[in-house]
Amino acid sequence: MIRIRNLTKRYGDVLAVDDLDVEIAPGTVTGFLGPNGSGKSTTMRIALGLDRPTSGGITIDDRAYGELPDPLRQVGALLDAGAVHRRRRGYDHLLFLARSNRIPRSRVEEVLAQVGMTDAAHRRAGTYSLGMRQRLGIAAALLGDPGVLIFDEPVNGLDPEGIRWIRELIRSLAAEGRTVFVSSHLMSEMALTADHLVVIAGGRLLADTTLTDFVGDGPSLEDVYLRLTAGHEQYAGGGR
């Protein structure tokens, strides 16, 4: 369970997140949607202790990230798949993470198999394709077998096979009872992946509802989303 409580984040004059209050439930895939610059990544970074809230906060299983006894066992995240050092081998990257989080080496082999990277694990990350880097990032997220997973734009730049693979993985993680919080700009993909949607714009909550209720009688998720967020785009045409 992720609880976002009255979360506000300012960067100087920019109000990135504005009193956001929402709960992300276990056993479902919650899609996190919003125009560019609406505060999605900021919220996810705060959940992971990578940024500090101005006020309010986020708890994972009732604790702030910094208070989690074994963070990788409680929450796994994919924020930036390019984050692995190019000269480091995939296997060594995971082994380092496992050792520094008291996770047994056997988990490294398990997650590599789970993401289909067993054969590539001994190559340097610099030789990986985007899809392979994404899989390695997901392997890292799964290493501690966490109950909560946070994925920021996990399918960006992937080919159709990679997109389907991530969709099925995300759905299976939720089916196992985990809390899965995933941001995306791809509405057609979210329509296939999410059970629940949290939509924000300008850092404020616009919708917190099931996918079915959100789409309602509308023609598609994309149509309903664009109608709801119209006027909130940061870079809308016409130079507002």
Ligand SMILES: Nc1ncnc2c1ncn2[C@@H]1O[C@H](COP(=O)(O)OP(=O)(O)OP(=O)(O)O)[C@@H](O)[C@H]1O
């Ligand atoms: N470190 C920072 N310093 C200053 N402003 C920031 C910083 N990080 C984010 N912002 C601003 O906060 C706002 C929210 O940004 P954020 O990256 O959270 O949005 P987002 O919804 O993830 O956008 P996108 O969909 O484009 O990734 C934007 O106006 C952004 O410019």
